[in-house]
Amino acid sequence: MVADHIGNSGVRILARTCTTAGAIIPAMKVSELGEFGLIDLIRSSVARYDDCGRTPWREIVVGIGDDAAAWRADGQILLATTDTLVQEIHFNLDVISWEELGWKTLAVNLSDIAAMGGIPKYALLSLALPGDLQAEDISRFADGLMRLAGEFRVAVVGGNISAAPNVVITATVIGCSRGEAILKRSTACPGDLIAVTGYPGLSAAGLEMLKGRAISDPEMSSVLRCAHLQPRPRIEEARILTEQGVKTAIDVSDGLVADLDHICECSKVNARIDMQRVPVHPMLEANFPNYRDLALSGGEDYELLFTADEATLARVNQALNCPVAVIGEIRAEESVKRVTVVDSRGDAISYRKGGWEHFKHGVTKAYLA
Amino acid sequence: MVADHIGNSGVRILARTCTTAGAIIPAMKVSELGEFGLIDLIRSSVARYDDCGRTPWREIVVGIGDDAAAWRADGQILLATTDTLVQEIHFNLDVISWEELGWKTLAVNLSDIAAMGGIPKYALLSLALPGDLQAEDISRFADGLMRLAGEFRVAVVGGNISAAPNVVITATVIGCSRGEAILKRSTACPGDLIAVTGYPGLSAAGLEMLKGRAISDPEMSSVLRCAHLQPRPRIEEARILTEQGVKTAIDVSDGLVADLDHICECSKVNARIDMQRVPVHPMLEANFPNYRDLALSGGEDYELLFTADEATLARVNQALNCPVAVIGEIRAEESVKRVTVVDSRGDAISYRKGGWEHFKHGVTKAYLA
Numbered sequence: 001m002v003a004d005h006i007g008n009s010g011v012r013i014l015a016r017t018c019t020t021a022g023a024i025i026p027a028m029k030v031s032e033l034g035e036f037g038l039i040d041l042i043r044s045s046v047a048r049y050d051d052c053g054r055t056p057w058r059e060i061v062v063g064i065g066d067d068a069a070a071w072r073a074d075g076q077i078l079l080a081t082t083d084t085l086v087q088e089i090h091f092n093l094d095v096i097s098w099e100e101l102g103w104k105t106l107a108v109n110l111s112d113i114a115a116m117g118g119i120p121k122y123a124l125l126s127l128a129l130p131g132d133l134q135a136e137d138i139s140r141f142a143d144g145l146m147r148l149a150g151e152f153r154v155a156v157v158g159g160n161i162s163a164a165p166n167v168v169i170t171a172t173v174i175g176c177s178r179g180e181a182i183l184k185r186s187t188a189c190p191g192d193l194i195a196v197t198g199y200p201g202l203s204a205a206g207l208e209m210l211k212g213r214a215i216s217d218p219e220m221s222s223v224l225r226c227a228h229l230q231p232r233p234r235i236e237e238a239r240i241l242t243e244q245g246v247k248t249a250i251d252v253s254d255g256l257v258a259d260l261d262h263i264c265e266c267s268k269v270n271a272r273i274d275m276q277r278v279p280v281h282p283m284l285e286a287n288f289p290n291y292r293d294l295a296l297s298g299g300e301d302y303e304l305l306f307t308a309d310e311a312t313l314a315r316v317n318q319a320l321n322c323p324v325a326v327i328g329e330i331r332a333e334e335s336v337k338r339v340t341v342v343d344s345r346g347d348a349i350s351y352r353k354g355g356w357e358h359f360k361h362g363v364t365k366a367y368l369a
Numbered sequence: 370m371v372a373d374h375i376g377n378s379g380v381r382i383l384a385r386t387c388t389t390a391g392a393i394i395p396a397m398k399v400s401e402l403g404e405f406g407l408i409d410l411i412r413s414s415v416a417r418y419d420d421c422g423r424t425p426w427r428e429i430v431v432g433i434g435d436d437a438a439a440w441r442a443d444g445q446i447l448l449a450t451t452d453t454l455v456q457e458i459h460f461n462l463d464v465i466s467w468e469e470l471g472w473k474t475l476a477v478n479l480s481d482i483a484a485m486g487g488i489p490k491y492a493l494l495s496l497a498l499p500g501d502l503q504a505e506d507i508s509r510f511a512d513g514l515m516r517l518a519g520e521f522r523v524a525v526v527g528g529n530i531s532a533a534p535n536v537v538i539t540a541t542v543i544g545c546s547r548g549e550a551i552l553k554r555s556t557a558c559p560g561d562l563i564a565v566t567g568y569p570g571l572s573a574a575g576l577e578m579l580k581g582r583a584i585s586d587p588e589m590s591s592v593l594r595c596a597h598l599q600p601r602p603r604i605e606e607a608r609i610l611t612e613q614g615v616k617t618a619i620d621v622s623d624g625l626v627a628d629l630d631h632i633c634e635c636s637k638v639n640a641r642i643d644m645q646r647v648p649v650h651p652m653l654e655a656n657f658p659n660y661r662d663l664a665l666s667g668g669e670d671y672e673l674l675f676t677a678d679e680a681t682l683a684r685v686n687q688a689l690n691c692p693v694a695v696i697g698e699i700r701a702e703e704s705v706k707r708v709t710v711v712d713s714r715g716d717a718i719s720y721r722k723g724g725w726e727h728f729k730h731g732v733t734k735a736y737l738a
Contacts, residue, residue, distance in 0.1 A: 031500030045511035049519040056490040069526035082493040121425040124451040131400030142414035150418040157438035170539040
């Protein structure tokens, strides 16, 4: 039961627990428990108060633990997601412009709606800001956000402004599904092939560049900067996925392997990735010796990672207007290590973990290094 | 045009402006522009990209500038609001318990739904947390939040967790209206009476106590602590308001006069408050020499401030199960000073401004004093 509550954080917790309100709580720091342990903690508190037989609970289609929540409301399925960007954790104002920050604030939320196959419609914006910022910067921020909002026809309808010692920006996006079609994390089946759009790792490479790694080619520099600071949510591509019958997807925010691990956890399956089939951008391979780690663990790419049977994937491949690669397959749940990456001989290979697991690995200091 | 863009911030801005993306932006700090100037700034950026003839814009019933946004979706009106609590700005962990913080996080959002006359249904929660917090504290936070959620049948369906140097908590609540009835800020008419539920000022008095003011009576101490740390959203009372035909309301978050000023600005009217009719809790009057300032400017009471004609108010008074007082009347827009407070002889009286206007008056340091 305890292991059930604390998910990823493993056995160590069993030895040190205390109780509050009848629940067993790990006696450890937030940094030790980690992001996913915390989500499990909150989920268990929520579960103690749920009253599933009544509205609004019985209308819930997807609750805590997917890219967005989904519920039925008068014949349609509504979607809602929220995401926060924290100064010095997610961004550094020395390298990101206020326009780019506005764009990215909305982009990461639209990507969550894309990962559900949905249509984004309305956005709320909560800004916590130090008083010594320039008003002009906030205007530029709003312009960057609105440029993306306009492109995807998202109406900004409200929000909140507060003083704060450092910049913390939260956006919430509300949208709806395309009919009954929803992409979920929990529907992957053994035998499904695994596919990904675009080139994972470009965003993390962009971060390395912004932290000081010299890139001489201006075109490459521009591609990397854009990949990290102005990601393009795959809303249109997700529409094609739902139209072609795909059921399972996630957006690559934590990293390719980490996000595939989320699918495996939710679907109770294992996955195997063929390293040689992982799409690595030629510029990445030519300039970053660690390109494999970047592609497998980089994070913040906001590409779509999805699974489907071979025939469905063939149709998707035909219909998509962006690069898409089959990188492996879903297998029955046999191992606690949910995702295995293999080389051309089928031997498991190791890679540097990282991605964007908060609190752990010092990755929260990504910009402070 | 400029004055139109920057609203509250007045003429001073005209002398110092610069332009970005074709818009005229005040060349000043966020702290000088203030919360409401910033909202106007963002609203003007949003307006440049709006495409009102198309969906989803044409479905919007209430956009930026009310307690919550409202839009039509398949025959119902949906409501959404978001609010953020920032450590050292809105709360101090030395005095608020984690359970109380959880309660208050949801309460301030439910109060915004109440101020629209709506039914809250779903909540999203975004936590930005330092890694050295105890996991147990986060569990207590979730329990406090869920206690209130359970009471009002709100389902927590998702959210986001991030590392951060200090605690910043954002909740978003999505709900719906009761049929076509919505309470707005923009519908007050000259001749309307102004009424308020409960006893404004108790929350600010609670804050004074928590900052060190000695209160010997344990019952009073408990009332004040609860008023500030565990406010009760007036969801049920708002239902009665809509049933009895009230159209205009706001919740008292910035302070009685400041929130009445918001109604006046949105409705293009003036207001007059009779100080002697403002309900002051006997314990407040007996223990706080500044009880008038607290009642007029205190903020964070989350009472309902509303306007209606005399007959409607009589019905409301009959139906409500909480204290309610008529405190003044709405008048035609004649003065730039939108709200006047008068004594028993009808003479205007002055009072200490304050409330919760962020960035200004040093009130953002409420807990740091």
